[in-house]
Amino acid sequence: MNTILSDEAVAFVxxxxxxxxxxxxxxxxxxxxxxxxxxxxxxxxxxxxxxxQVAPAPPALRDRRVEITGPxxxxxxxxxxxxxxxxxxxxxxDANTPxxxxxxxxxxxxxxxxxxRLEHTSPEGKHYALHDGPLAVPVVRPRGWHLDEKHLxxxxxxxxxxxxxxxxxxxxxxxxxxxxxxxxxxxxxxxxSHLEARLWNDVFTHAQQALGIPHGxxxxxxxxxxxxxxxxxxxxxxxxxxxxxxxxxxxxDYLFSMIKSFRDxxxxxxxxxxxxxxxxxxxxxxxxxxxxxxCHRRGAFAxxxxxxxxxxxxxxxxxxxxxxxxxxxxxEATAGYDGSWVAHPGLVGICAExxxxxxxxRPNQLDRQVPATVTAADLLDVASAGGAVTxxxxxxxxxxxxxxxxAWLSGNGAAAIDNLMEDAATVEISRSQLxxxxxxxxxxxxxxxxxxxxxxxxxxxxxxRLAAALDDAxxxxxxQARDLFGRVALAEDYLDFLTVPAYEEYVA
Numbered sequence: 001m002n003t004i005l006s007d008e009a010v011a012f013v014x015x016x017x018x019x020x021x022x023x024x025x026x027x028x029x030x031x032x033x034x035x036x037x038x039x040x041x042x043x044x045x046x047x048x049x050x051x052x053q054v055a056p057a058p059p060a061l062r063d064r065r066v067e068i069t070g071p072x073x074x075x076x077x078x079x080x081x082x083x084x085x086x087x088x089x090x091x092x093x094d095a096n097t098p099x100x101x102x103x104x105x106x107x108x109x110x111x112x113x114x115x116x117r118l119e120h121t122s123p124e125g126k127h128y129a130l131h132d133g134p135l136a137v138p139v140v141r142p143r144g145w146h147l148d149e150k151h152l153x154x155x156x157x158x159x160x161x162x163x164x165x166x167x168x169x170x171x172x173x174x175x176x177x178x179x180x181x182x183x184x185x186x187x188x189x190x191x192x193s194h195l196e197a198r199l200w201n202d203v204f205t206h207a208q209q210a211l212g213i214p215h216g217x218x219x220x221x222x223x224x225x226x227x228x229x230x231x232x233x234x235x236x237x238x239x240x241x242x243x244x245x246x247x248x249x250x251x252x253d254y255l256f257s258m259i260k261s262f263r264d265x266x267x268x269x270x271x272x273x274x275x276x277x278x279x280x281x282x283x284x285x286x287x288x289x290x291x292x293x294x295c296h297r298r299g300a301f302a303x304x305x306x307x308x309x310x311x312x313x314x315x316x317x318x319x320x321x322x323x324x325x326x327x328x329x330x331x332e333a334t335a336g337y338d339g340s341w342v343a344h345p346g347l348v349g350i351c352a353e354x355x356x357x358x359x360x361x362r363p364n365q366l367d368r369q370v371p372a373t374v375t376a377a378d379l380l381d382v383a384s385a386g387g388a389v390t391x392x393x394x395x396x397x398x399x400x401x402x403x404x405x406x407a408w409l410s411g412n413g414a415a416a417i418d419n420l421m422e423d424a425a426t427v428e429i430s431r432s433q434l435x436x437x438x439x440x441x442x443x444x445x446x447x448x449x450x451x452x453x454x455x456x457x458x459x460x461x462x463x464x465r466l467a468a469a470l471d472d473a474x475x476x477x478x479x480q481a482r483d484l485f486g487r488v489a490l491a492e493d494y495l496d497f498l499t500v501p502a503y504e505e506y507v508a
Contacts, residue, residue, distance in 0.1 A: 004107045004168060007165060010152070010348040012210070013167035016160040020203055024145055024160050025089075027196050034192075036261040037231045039376040040276050044194065048234045053299035054244040055216055060137045060182050061245055062089075063363035064301055064339035065355035066348050068136060070421075071095040071414045072106035074120035081135045083345035084352070088136035092165045093143050093189050094423040095414035096251075097465040099507055100151045102411060107168045112174040113138050114182070137182050139221065142166045144190030146200075147496055166203065174213050178444055185245065190253070192228040194235035216242045221303060225250030226257040230287050233294040242418035246301030246338070249291050251279060252425040258283075259381065259422045259432040263439065263494055268383040270440050274397070274429050276387025279305065279331065283385065292336040293372035298458075301364060304332035304340030308420045311346040317419065320348065329354035336370040343414075343421035388445040389437060394455065397430035398485070399462045404464070405481035406474065409506055424499055431498060438490070452490055459486055480506055 019028075041508045060125070068085035073091060076418050079090040086177070092106055092111070112118040120128040142165030143149075146157035149165075170184055177183035179448060188200055202216040205227065208244055222236055224247050229236060237244050255277060262269035271277055279288055295302035307328060309321045332340050332357045342351050359365065404422050407415035415422050437450035463482045467475050484502055495501070 004104055004111070004172065007058075008169045009168060009463055012171045013152070013159065014154045014162045015210075016167045016203065016207070018155040018279070019206065020163060020199060021154070021157075021160050023199050024163075026038070027193070027199065028146060030195070030422055030437050031192055034228070036265070037228050037376075040231050040381070042173070042329075044232070044235045047194075047238045052238065052241065054237055054241045055219075056299070057245060057301070057507060058181070058219060061219060061301070064246075064303065065359060065364075066351040067303065067339055067341050068348060069095065069306065069341050069343055070241075072109045073253075073297065074105075074109055074118065075122060075128050076414075077109050078118055078120060078130060079345055081113065081118070081138075082087040082131050082133075083136060083224050084348045085337070085342070086134045088138050089187055089341070090138050090140045091414070091423075093141045094425055097408050097411050097413040097507070098147070098149070098161065098503060099411050102413075103149070103164075107172070109170055110138065110140060111172050114176045114180075137185065138172070139183070139185040139187050140165070140169050141187035141189055141223075142169075145196060146190065146500065147503065148293075163203070167207070170207050170218075171211070174207075174211055174217075178213060178217055184218055186218065187248070188222045189238065190225060191222060192226045194232050194239045194321075197222065197236040197239040201240050201243060207447050218243045219245040221246045221248055221301065223248045223250040223253070224287070224291055225253030227254070227261045227379070228257075230254070230290065231376070233291060234298070237294070237298050237300055240446065241298075244300055246303055247291050247295050248303040248341075249279075249288055249305045251284065251305035251339075254284075254287065255431055256425055256428040257504075259429065260438050260494070260496065262380075262382070263432070267440055267442075270387060270389075270436055270442055271382060271433065272387030272389055273393030274433060275393070279328070281385050283379060283381045283437055286374045286381070288335065289372040290374040290379070292370045293374070295338075296336065296366060296369055299366060301338040301366070302336060304329070304337040306341045306343060307347050307351065308343045308422065309347065310344050310419050310421055311414055312419050321419065322347075326350050326354060330357075333358040336365055336368055338366065389442050389450065391444050391446055394434065394437070394444070394450060395458050395462065397434055398455070398458045401427045401430045401485050401489075402459075402462055402466060402478065402481050405485060407477050408502065409477045410474070427485070427498055431485060432494075434489045435491070435494055455490060456486070 022228045064086050066085040067087040068083050069089040070080050072090050091324050143161035147161035149161040150158040152159050174184045220243050292302040307325045312318050329351045404415050404427050442450045488498050
């Protein structure tokens with residue numbers, strides 16, 4: 001790992017922090033002061049009505065019909081690159097516990113990937129290597145602006161996790177990726193405003209200039225996973241227009257953001273069980289339709305959301321789940337998306353088939369204009385979601401969160417739970433729903449009030465059930481998971497991100 005933390009690389013990322021860290025802190029302060037969005041911003045109306053487009057896509061990103069996501073662990077990286085997907089989202093964010101060894105290993109893996117030399121042998125002796133066929137193009141997702149990297153302080157304070165992730169990857173691999181025509185490409189998470197996009201654009205511009213990489217070589221796809229960003233899609237693309245590649249419908253974090261943003265609003269903003277909220281729910285469909293329309297008007301790719309299912313050996317479960325995945329990808333392709341995400345190589349074929357049936361010989365649908373008249377009221381129409389809050393939903397939120405946090409604290413940020421590949425968004429939605437239900441005294445469909453006492457009881461029961469099957473070390477981590485989850489889900493004051501105290505307290 002010494003090559004990753006070379007003096008030159010450390011100097012490069014430290015310079016990024018000194019140049020841009022202050023603006024990042026100011027933007028985080030602005031987030032805290034801003035209220036939930038109620039309409040499209042008046043001050044940027046000219047950007048929304050003007051006629052402009054982002055830079056044309058480079059050849060390696062013109063066909064993105066299937067993208068596979070996953071952490072930068074060597075085995076999973078090899079499998080993703082060999083999967084037949086067009087793109088691999090190399091996740092340094094929600095699917096990665098930012099233990100320092102994980103952070104450094106991820107950068108080493110990305111360095112090997114850029115040079116097409118990644119190999120791995122498991123403890124059981126199974127060997128993994130890149131095949132001779134086409135490989136997925138790596139697109140790296142750094143951490144969001146809200147996360148620090150405490151293991152590399154700059155001038156006495158932790159540096160920005162996003163700047164460390166981007167800076168190390170760019171420093172070590174940009175020239176190699178340019179030579180291969182494979183980047184450098186990025187996914188940008190958790191943004192809330194065009195000013196945050198402007199900061200990323202300035203980071204890209206400076207980094208390219210500093211290392212002699214032509215301006216506009218970097219391409220970034222922005223995850224629209226906050227309600228605030230949904231009201232500024234045009235503006236975000238405009239700020240990044242020399243470096244923009246598209247927008248992605250980050251559906252799970254979007255639900256988290258909806259709950260978080262309107263947690264203190266009236267009962268009309270209380271969502272039912274998370275399983276009841278799908279992409280056909282009116283406010284989610286409005287967000288989805290607006291994203292496609294905005295992207296294609298601006299010459300940018302519209303990327304669909306995650307299919308998190310993991311194929312199983314149970315044929316009945318498998319058949320039902322695969323049918324849902326197929327229907328979801330058919331819906332996205334028909335709606336005008338240019339591609340979509342899967343979490344397992346076994347789903348690549350289904351996604352490719354559904355998009356192939358719509359695309360034909362075309363690499364994408366950029367030539368398809370999808371009119372969408374979406375109002376602010378449409379984006380905020382949570383009341384029409386339907387569905388119910390159930391006791392099973394309460395228990396499910398607690399159970400999946402404990403199991404995920406146990407994995408996260410053990411160093412695994414992508415965890416297979418109930419035949420789904422879960423990441424940090426799962427816990428963020430779950431604890432936010434419980435907090436909101438308690439705050440509003442929500443009643444389940446069976447007449448039970450969701451209050452602190454109910455959640456504490458379920459938490460104790462689920463903890464005891466899981467602890468019975470664990471060894472001493474794992475039980476200690478489960479205790480930490482219980483304490484952390486209970487503290488944020490039952491807190492009087494809502495905490496914006498559970499991962500912040502989790503990182504500060506439990507990550508060495």
